[in-house]
Amino acid sequence: MLTYLQVFLVGGLFCVIGQILINTTKMTSARILVIFLMAGVFLETIGLYQYIESFGKAGATVPIIGFGSALAKGAIKGTLENGFLGAITAGYEAVSAGLAGVIFLAFVIGLICKSKTK
Amino acid sequence: MKDNTIFFNKKIYIEETASTVAKKEGEGPLRDYFDNVIEDDRLGQKSYELAEIKMHTATLQLLMNKAKIKQNQVDCVFCGDLMDEIVGCNFTMKNYEIPFMGIYNACATYGEGLILGGISIESGLMNRVICSTSSHFSTAERQYRFPLELGNQRTPLSQWTVTGVGATLLSTNKNRVRMDCATVGRVVDYGVKDANDMGGAMAPAVRETLLSHFKGTGRTPEYYDLILTGDLGNAGSKILKILMREDNYELEGIHNDCGSLIFNAKAQKMEQGGSGAGCSSSVFNGYIYKKMLGERYKKVLLIPTGALLSKTSALQSQSIPAIAHAVSFILEEND
Numbered sequence: 001m002l003t004y005l006q007v008f009l010v011g012g013l014f015c016v017i018g019q020i021l022i023n024t025t026k027m028t029s030a031r032i033l034v035i036f037l038m039a040g041v042f043l044e045t046i047g048l049y050q051y052i053e054s055f056g057k058a059g060a061t062v063p064i065i066g067f068g069s070a071l072a073k074g075a076i077k078g079t080l081e082n083g084f085l086g087a088i089t090a091g092y093e094a095v096s097a098g099l100a101g102v103i104f105l106a107f108v109i110g111l112i113c114k115s116k117t118k
Numbered sequence: 119m120k121d122n123t124i125f126f127n128k129k130i131y132i133e134e135t136a137s138t139v140a141k142k143e144g145e146g147p148l149r150d151y152f153d154n155v156i157e158d159d160r161l162g163q164k165s166y167e168l169a170e171i172k173m174h175t176a177t178l179q180l181l182m183n184k185a186k187i188k189q190n191q192v193d194c195v196f197c198g199d200l201m202d203e204i205v206g207c208n209f210t211m212k213n214y215e216i217p218f219m220g221i222y223n224a225c226a227t228y229g230e231g232l233i234l235g236g237i238s239i240e241s242g243l244m245n246r247v248i249c250s251t252s253s254h255f256s257t258a259e260r261q262y263r264f265p266l267e268l269g270n271q272r273t274p275l276s277q278w279t280v281t282g283v284g285a286t287l288l289s290t291n292k293n294r295v296r297m298d299c300a301t302v303g304r305v306v307d308y309g310v311k312d313a314n315d316m317g318g319a320m321a322p323a324v325r326e327t328l329l330s331h332f333k334g335t336g337r338t339p340e341y342y343d344l345i346l347t348g349d350l351g352n353a354g355s356k357i358l359k360i361l362m363r364e365d366n367y368e369l370e371g372i373h374n375d376c377g378s379l380i381f382n383a384k385a386q387k388m389e390q391g392g393s394g395a396g397c398s399s400s401v402f403n404g405y406i407y408k409k410m411l412g413e414r415y416k417k418v419l420l421i422p423t424g425a426l427l428s429k430t431s432a433l434q435s436q437s438i439p440a441i442a443h444a445v446s447f448i449l450e451e452n453d
Contacts, residue, residue: 022273026312029270115266117140117159117166117256117281 010056040068123334137404226424229443250285253394284399317354348398348422349377
């Protein structure tokens with residue numbers, strides 16, 4: 001039960017920050033998305049994201065900020081193992097499953113479903 | 119032409135009107151005034167673009183049916199929409215054999231159409247013309263923002279593109295509502311860059327046109343029962359009133375806005391109101407025209423407003439130039 005609450009708190013907090021950005025700034029959704037991604041990369045690089053992740057679990061890994069941290073984590077590991085080449089390739093390797101899965105799912109959903117005006 | 123204002127010396131009347139809107143507009147306060155409210159805004163078509171074309175085609179047919187005329191009795195159609203290359207109108211007019219003049223002034227297109235139609239009849243070279251515009255929420259979203267499939271969040275300040283068509287049949291056949299004069303707008307740019315603040319970008323253009331109109335006609339706001347802008351929205355309308363006060367013109371109590379009228383701001387969560395090329399035309403041809411016939415308004419100044427940006431100009435961080443055309447309608451007495 002407590003786990004659900006932690007997940008909800010962390011994931012929800014990220015969404016609130018996103019909503020505040022939508023409401024108070026003129027940023028497009030693409031810009032907000034990139035800011036979250038970079039935040040994830042940054043927090044992982046300085047070693048802070050692991051604490052957010054251990055507390056928030058899926059609430060920290062599912063949103064785009066978690067994607068940024070996974071990207072950074074993979075890139076750092078790859079660099080330590082394979083040098084320059086590792087820096088370029090290992091980041092993508094770490095997120096490849098999620099990325100491929102999402103693109104495939106979006107394709108399938110796009111085939112099946114029709115959009116509707118809100 | 120003095121002060122950008124033209125007077126129609128020929129008596130040019132609205133012979134008939136037609137308006138079609140979709141479900142959301144049909145749930146708004148003006149629902150009983152539109153000729154047609156469509157349940158499914160895809161109209162059973164494969165794409166929203168085809169749906170908008172079908173809606174526009176059907177509305178033109180409805181207009182001619184209401185007027186009891188055939189298409190060979192119409193000299194020309196002046197129409198535009200918000201799609202690239204006004205492809206909506208191009209494909210709509212594919213279904214008719216009427217001469218076609220496609221026009222574009224963003225959401226001010228309806229005003230441009232009325233003025234061009236009026237000039238054509240005034241010249242004596244045409245007798246009967248149709249002026250119409252269309253817009254569709256989903257085609258506008260795909261083009262100017264993002265396709266619906268992205269599931270993007272709307273900002274609270276954004277206006278809702280009206281899904282609707284408004285069409286007017288103008289001729290010299292005696293009728294009750296006459297188009298007596300018009301002021302052709304010019305492009306005004308106060309440097310607004312925010313695409314979410316169209317009202318702020320367009321209000322200065324309305325100010326310019328109103329100042330020219332009052333100077334050219336010698337009229338004041340009080341001459342009219344209603345000064346109706348196209349889609350300044352709630353915020354833009356406030357800005358307009360402030361701007362006009364600086365020139366000693368008070369619009370309070372006389373001004374309203376098609377975008378503000380078409381939706382219930384609170385109940386439908388449309389804080390900034392509606393917009394789109396079809397907004398001014400559907401509200402005018404549906405609601406205002408009927409109100410004029412019912413003598414609720416006897417003198418109306420319609421001012422469709424347009425934000426003349428493109429996706430490219432926005433991406434290149436250009437400011438948003440705007441334009442507003444003013445068209446005056448008078449109710450003639452029954453004789």
